[in-house]
Amino acid sequence: MKKVKRDIVLFFLPCLAYHLYFLLLVEAVSIWDLMYLNVLLLVCFGIYLGIRIYRLSKRERKKNDYMESEGTIAEELRDYENVEIALHDQQILNRQLEEQRECMCGLQDYITKWCHEVKIPLSAALLVNERMEDEKERQQMKEPLEKIRRLLNDALSGCKIQSQMFDLQIRPVHLKECVRESIRNQQFFLIQKHFTLDIRVEDVMVYSDSEWLIYVMDQLIGNAVKYAKEEPKLIIWAEEKPEKIQFMRRIYDKGFTGSNHRDGQYKSTGMGLYMVSQILHKLEHQIEAESEYGVYTRFTITFTDHRKFFHL
Structure with missing residues (x-):
């Protein structure tokens, strides 16, 4: 309603100015003429004000409907100059960011757990490989097993680096x-x-x-x-x-x-x-x-x- 108050002030200031002008500077001015002019201006301004209030109310209802949505609304309400819209979108984006962070943390935990689980049978496979009598077959089997071990270590290290629990001991x-x-x-x-x-x-x-x-x-x-x-x-x-x-x-x-x-x-x-x-x-x-x-x-x-x- 701040815009309505501003319009009312902007209407009455010129009215006051021309009243003072006619009353103080113009001779033989008729009071009835001024009254007639005032009534005409008030009717015109009343019509304008009614239309103005209706449009603002419609915009406000539209904004309130969007404010209840779960998505961002700045794109739909780009013509609106309102801090509430920015705060609404900020809260939505922060919530989405937090959900993504929790999802990433869950994925990192899953990958870390999975890597540790895979290391157990991998260690067993390496031990079995060492007991193989055929040297050629042992070397052929050991190469992919060593590559798997290296890839698992890389995956674990990658999760640690991206994790908030990344710790350094200098x-x-x-x-x-x-x-x-x-x-x-x-x-x-x-x-x-x-x-x-x-x-x-x-x-x-x-x-x-x-x-x-x-x-x-x-x-x-x-x-x-x-x-x-x-x-x-x-x-x-x-x-x-x-x-x-x-x-x-x-x-x-x-x-x-x-x-x-x-x-x-x-x-x-x-x-x-x-x-x-x-x-x-x-x-x-x-x-x-x-x-x-x-x-x-x-x-x-x-x-x-x-x-x-x-x-x-």
């Missing part, structure tokens, strides 16, 4: 131990692809989360395995610079092109390096990639020296 970590653990995790595929290893990592301490750092190394070494061709070589070394430590991993393949997937030999989702970048961002580490086509690919992870911060 503490001094022996970089050499993390490298060894990652090599052990990938040893089957490294041996299968006949990798030559050159590890030059001293007993360097960095501030990181050992679990996630090992996962990052697993992904990078796994990439080397996926794209390996003839005489692959994996070089890992670390060098300390002022206030930072650089850990480098280099893949050297004879005739390496890094495009196996385009030849149909390997299908990649591209999620591995994405997960690596997400984890390192959360760990506040930096990663850089350098590649020479057909020669090598090198990833450099930079750890900032936080010893001064911890007064060590």
Whole structure:
């Protein structure tokens, strides 16, 4: 009704102005003429006001009907200037967002539970595989089992990263131990692809989360395995610079092109390096990639020296 009040004020102000004009400045003006003019104006304004109130009431009823709906209404009421509409849509969108979040959390919980359930028969299958007497058959069976194990670990890690329960434990970590653990995790595929290893990592301490750092190394070494061709070589070394430590991993393949997937030999989702970048961002580490086509690919992870911060 604010608009109706505004219209009434805008009507009476000009009326007052012309009354004062005629009464004070115009001589021999007839009071009856003014009365007749006032009645005529009031009738016209009354008709206008009635139509105005009817339209506003109709709009208000339409808005109230939409306000009871479960969907957003801003598109249908784009001509309305009302904070209630914006608040209504905000509440609807917040509720939809919360429902989607709960759905995603439920899906993550289901995937996590499913992965843990699958790990039990997978471990049993790996144990049975180790007891097979035929070496050739044992190796043939172990490869898909190891791939399943790696994919399960990737799925679990992906759920943890996206979860609100993602937890980091930053503490001094022996970089050499993390490298060894990652090599052990990938040893089957490294041996299968006949990798030559050159590890030059001293007993360097960095501030990181050992679990996630090992996962990052697993992904990078796994990439080397996926794209390996003839005489692959994996070089890992670390060098300390002022206030930072650089850990480098280099893949050297004879005739390496890094495009196996385009030849149909390997299908990649591209999620591995994405997960690596997400984890390192959360760990506040930096990663850089350098590649020479057909020669090598090198990833450099930079750890900032936080010893001064911890007064060590």
